[in-house]
Amino acid sequence: MIRKEHLVALQTITYKETRRFLRIWVQTLLPSIITTTLYFLIFGTLIGSRIGQMKGYDYMDFIVPGLILMAVISNAYSNVVSSFYGSKFQHNIEEMIVAPMPGWVILTGYISGGVLRGLIVGVLVTVVSLFFTDLKIAHPVMMIVVFLLTGILFSCAGFINAVYAKSFDDISIVPTFVLTPLIYLGGVFYSIDMLPVFWQNVSLLNPVLYMIDVFRYSILGESDIPLRYGFLVIGLFILSLLVISLRLLNKGVGIRD
Amino acid sequence: MKALEIKQLEKCYSNGFVALKGIDLDVQQGDFFALLGANGAGKSTTIGIVASLVNKTSGSVTVFGHDLDKDPEAVKRCIGLVPQEFNFNQFEDVFDIVVSQAGYYGIPRKKAVERAEICLKQLEIWDKRNEPSRELSGGMKRRLMIARALVHEPKLLILDEPTAGVDIEIRRSMWAFFKKINAAGTTIILTTHYLEEAESLCRHIAIINRGEVIENTDMKGLLAKSSEEIFVLNIENTVETIPVIPGCSIQVIDGTTWQISVQKEAGIHALFNELTTLGIKVTGIRNESNRLEQLFLKLLAQKGRNYD
Numbered sequence: 213m214i215r216k217e218h219l220v221a222l223q224t225i226t227y228k229e230t231r232r233f234l235r236i237w238v239q240t241l242l243p244s245i246i247t248t249t250l251y252f253l254i255f256g257t258l259i260g261s262r263i264g265q266m267k268g269y270d271y272m273d274f275i276v277p278g279l280i281l282m283a284v285i286s287n288a289y290s291n292v293v294s295s296f297y298g299s300k301f302q303h304n305i306e307e308m309i310v311a312p313m314p315g316w317v318i319l320t321g322y323i324s325g326g327v328l329r330g331l332i333v334g335v336l337v338t339v340v341s342l343f344f345t346d347l348k349i350a351h352p353v354m355m356i357v358v359f360l361l362t363g364i365l366f367s368c369a370g371f372i373n374a375v376y377a378k379s380f381d382d383i384s385i386v387p388t389f390v391l392t393p394l395i396y397l398g399g400v401f402y403s404i405d406m407l408p409v410f411w412q413n414v415s416l417l418n419p420v421l422y423m424i425d426v427f428r429y430s431i432l433g434e435s436d437i438p439l440r441y442g443f444l445v446i447g448l449f450i451l452s453l454l455v456i457s458l459r460l461l462n463k464g465v466g467i468r469d
Numbered sequence: 470m471k472a473l474e475i476k477q478l479e480k481c482y483s484n485g486f487v488a489l490k491g492i493d494l495d496v497q498q499g500d501f502f503a504l505l506g507a508n509g510a511g512k513s514t515t516i517g518i519v520a521s522l523v524n525k526t527s528g529s530v531t532v533f534g535h536d537l538d539k540d541p542e543a544v545k546r547c548i549g550l551v552p553q554e555f556n557f558n559q560f561e562d563v564f565d566i567v568v569s570q571a572g573y574y575g576i577p578r579k580k581a582v583e584r585a586e587i588c589l590k591q592l593e594i595w596d597k598r599n600e601p602s603r604e605l606s607g608g609m610k611r612r613l614m615i616a617r618a619l620v621h622e623p624k625l626l627i628l629d630e631p632t633a634g635v636d637i638e639i640r641r642s643m644w645a646f647f648k649k650i651n652a653a654g655t656t657i658i659l660t661t662h663y664l665e666e667a668e669s670l671c672r673h674i675a676i677i678n679r680g681e682v683i684e685n686t687d688m689k690g691l692l693a694k695s696s697e698e699i700f701v702l703n704i705e706n707t708v709e710t711i712p713v714i715p716g717c718s719i720q721v722i723d724g725t726t727w728q729i730s731v732q733k734e735a736g737i738h739a740l741f742n743e744l745t746t747l748g749i750k751v752t753g754i755r756n757e758s759n760r761l762e763q764l765f766l767k768l769l770a771q772k773g774r775n776y777d
């Protein structure tokens with residue numbers, strides 16, 4: 213049962229998480245803007261002009277959705293993994309564990325922080341992209357929905373990483389060796405139509421591919437994969453990771469012995 | 470009403486270490502209760518289970534009639550915990566830490582801000598409210614944790630070595646504060662290594678040794694079990710022959726300093742009578758150690774644990 217106290221607690225965690233990343237905005241918001249600007253400049257303007265068109269769009273226009281979503285993914289993930297692991301490391305997670313709030317409140321609070329950071333960075337990067345291309349957003353509502361869904365999914369992934377992490381090394385291993393390859397092989401810089409059939413099928417196992425594809429549709433109005441499949445896969449991933457995260461939290465894995 | 474009722478509580482950690490071997494413990498509402506034991510005896514595990522920081526293996530915990538298994542949120546609402554280690558965010562400001570804690574307990578922000586102000590003023594760290602917690606002194610960090618634990622006005626306050634590492638002045642002021650809130654109705658459970666602290670604050674006491682409760686009684690009753698008291702006497706001049714006084718055992722530390730163990734039935738009055746008769750003038754006297762400490766060590770020694 214949801215009580216008023218739970219909503220106050222949720223609001224408190226969300227407020228605290230938001231303040232945390234805004235207070236250190238040079239570390240949390242600025243790097244993605246600079247990195248993405250470099251991508252726009254090098255891959256879009258300098259190299260992109262030599263590549264020509266991709267699926268009927270200028271290369272710059274083609275990569276913009278993927279680059280925006282890449283920023284959302286990495287920010288949502290790193291916000292939750294660093295904040296939750298930091299709380300474990302300093303033991304201040306105990307402040308929440310001793311308080312009368314169920315696991316879903318704590319989880320939703322951390323996810324809210326990750327989603328908000330992803331959303332803010334996503335909007336900022338979108339604004340930056342307007343300096344490089346004449347971006348026309350075909351489906352703005354869908355764009356926001358994909359921002360939110362992506363933020364939720366990767367906040368959960370970051371949470372699970374933080375639960376199992378035993379050192380600061382552990383919170384950088386997954387982003388480096390799992391997340392980055394998934395993003396780069398998820399069709400940010402190319403259409404999967406360019407791949408041999410075998411690698412096209414392998415790519416379909418990558419959840420990031422569906423997100424980038426749906427997001428590209430929301431901006432360009434065209435996708436590689438039927439939309440319903442895209443949303444179905446995203447939904448299933450979110451549901452699975454939410455259930456896993458909540459079970460880990462309720463059992464106290466990595467928090468309580 | 471019982472503030473805390475623990476029945477057959479067992480804890481076996483994942484590495485196989487058995488920290489609690491089925492302990493029973495009752496704490497009455499309004500009590501000031503001491504939980505003593507050597508390092509690794511099981512005190513912090515017990516407190517951790519009651520505060521939901523540690524999963525129990527078996528047994529039951531009831532706080533003000535609420536079962537921890539059936540209604541953990543009701544149990545948590547009753548408890549304020551001051552842990553042994555500093556466990557706040559070192560990068561957060563003092564005020565934010567206390568306000569956030571109130572928020573976790575479902576207290577709306579406006580009310581949380583008011584309560585945080587009251588608690589920080591009570592603990593005399595209001596002036597430090599805008600400073601990052603990492604910049605506080607050790608004593609102030611302890612007081613911050615007490616303020617944080619009190620912000621939701623708990624009925625049961627659990628203090629796990631709350632005065633560890635603080636100077637005497639701050640310790641004494643904390644004692645006065647604990648007495649005040651206990652008198653106002655808050656039940657307090659205290660673990661401490663300063664046995665003088667337990668003796669002067671607590672009315673009931675339990676001693677845990679290797680996961681078992683070996684003593685659970687009222688403080689007066691426990692102290693009454695003490696059969697002897699040890700004093701250190703400074704005498705004016707050295708004496709050639711150490712006197713033999715019934716009920717007393719004298720050990721010479723140096724010529725003018727004696728350590729005397731006085732049997733309770735003999736009494737300190739008889740000792741002074743004898744010394745006066747023998748013409749030995751006492752210029753100073755002090756307790757070698759407090760009574761509780763002697764009893765504590767004796768009880769542990771009986772259980773095969775020796776500190777010598």
